[in-house]
Amino acid sequence: MLMAIPFPDISPEIFTIRLGDFAFSLRWYALAYIVGILIGWRLATAAAVRPTLWPNDSSPFTAKDVEELMTTIILGIIIGGRVGYCLFYQPAYYLANPLEIAMVWQGGMSFHGGMLGVTLGGLVFAWRKGISLLSMLDLMSIGTPPGLLTGRLANFINAELWGRPTDAPWGVIFPGQAAQDCAGVAVGMCARHPSQLYEAALEGVLLLAVIVFLAFRRGWLKRPGQICGIFLIGYAVSRMLVELVRQADPQFITPDNPMGYVVQIGGAGLSMGQLLSLPMLAVGAALILNARSR
Numbered sequence: 001m002l003m004a005i006p007f008p009d010i011s012p013e014i015f016t017i018r019l020g021d022f023a024f025s026l027r028w029y030a031l032a033y034i035v036g037i038l039i040g041w042r043l044a045t046a047a048a049v050r051p052t053l054w055p056n057d058s059s060p061f062t063a064k065d066v067e068e069l070m071t072t073i074i075l076g077i078i079i080g081g082r083v084g085y086c087l088f089y090q091p092a093y094y095l096a097n098p099l100e101i102a103m104v105w106q107g108g109m110s111f112h113g114g115m116l117g118v119t120l121g122g123l124v125f126a127w128r129k130g131i132s133l134l135s136m137l138d139l140m141s142i143g144t145p146p147g148l149l150t151g152r153l154a155n156f157i158n159a160e161l162w163g164r165p166t167d168a169p170w171g172v173i174f175p176g177q178a179a180q181d182c183a184g185v186a187v188g189m190c191a192r193h194p195s196q197l198y199e200a201a202l203e204g205v206l207l208l209a210v211i212v213f214l215a216f217r218r219g220w221l222k223r224p225g226q227i228c229g230i231f232l233i234g235y236a237v238s239r240m241l242v243e244l245v246r247q248a249d250p251q252f253i254t255p256d257n258p259m260g261y262v263v264q265i266g267g268a269g270l271s272m273g274q275l276l277s278l279p280m281l282a283v284g285a286a287l288i289l290n291a292r293s294r
Contacts, residue, residue: 003169004191012158032154033077033147040143041070043212047142053221060131061139072125073140076117077147078104084113088272089249111148111239112276118144134224134287141231142215148235149204156196163193163245170194178250195246202238210234223291232284236277243273 016025047053048061085108086094086101094101118140126136155161162174165182171191174180182190211227211234214220220227248260248271261269270278 003167004171004173004189005194007159007172007174010157028157029151029154032150036147036150037070037074039146039150041066043146044069044139044143047139047215047221050216053215053219054135055222055224060135065129065131066139069122069125069140072121073118073143076119076121077114078117080117080120081109081111081114084110084116088113088276090251112280115280132224134228134291135221137228138215138221138224138226141228142211144231145204145208145211149200149208152196152200152204156194156200161196162247163195163198163242164247165190166193166245167191168193192247193245195242198242198245199238202242203235207231207234207238223294225287225291229284229287229291232280232287234284236281236284239277240274240281243271243277246271246273248272 010028012029013025013027014031018024045063045066048059048066049063051057051059054060082101082104088110089108119137122136122140123133125131126133159174159176159179162172162179165171168191172194173189173191179192180190182192211231214230215227220230250260252260252262252272257264257269259269260271262272262275263270
C-alpha cells in the first residue's frame, strides 16, 4: 500500500472579485512576492541603520536609500526573472513568439534570471549613489532569502515544480495529469518529492538563518563581499542538491534523456538548474576569498 500525503485542498487563488465580465483574483503567488519583498526590505533596513555592522562603523546606506533600492529590485526581479526563463528554458519558443515574453501572467520565472536583473539594477543604483558595490550586494543578499522562502511555498500551493516520483512516506500526491504521469505507477497514486518545500527549507529558512547570524552577530558585513559570497554559495549548493530529486522541465526530457539533463556525462549529468548554479558557486567562493585577503 502506498504511503503518501494527499495534496492539501488549497486554491491558487485567495479570493476573486467579479464586476460583470471583469474578474480580479489575488493569487498566493502574487502575495508571496509581496510578503517576501516586505520582509526583505525590513531586514535590509535593520542592517542599514546599524553603523557598527559596516566597515569603519559607518553604514553606506540610509533608510531612504533602502526604500529607493526596493523599486530597482522589484523591476529586476520581474524583468530579469521573466527574460531569464524565456532564454534559459524555452529560447526557441520565445524567439519564435517574442510578444509572449511580456505575458508574465502565463507563468514562467527564473531565479537565476531574476538574480541577474537585480544585480544589474544594483550596479546602476550603486554607481548613481556612489555606494560601494560589494556592500550593496551584501545588503541585497540579506533581503533575498525571505522572497525565496515565500516563493517556494507559493510554488507548492500552485502544485508546480514538483519532484520526481518517490516511495518515501513524505511523498505528496500532486494533482493534475502531468504530475500523475509516472511510468509503472497507477494513475492517481503517483507520489512525488515535495521539492518546493525542500527548497523553501534550504534556500529560505536555513540560508536566512546563516546570513542573519553572520551579518548581525559575527561582523561579516565589515568585509564587503562576504555576505554576498555566502548567499551565492548557499543558494547554489541548496539548488544543486534539490535538483537531484526535482523533476526536469518537460522540454529537456526525451526518450534518450529521461532525466532531462542539459549536460550528459555517461549515465550522469547536470540539470539546467545545476548548470546555472555552478557560476554562482565559483563567484561566491571568489568573493569570500577576496574579502578575506583584504
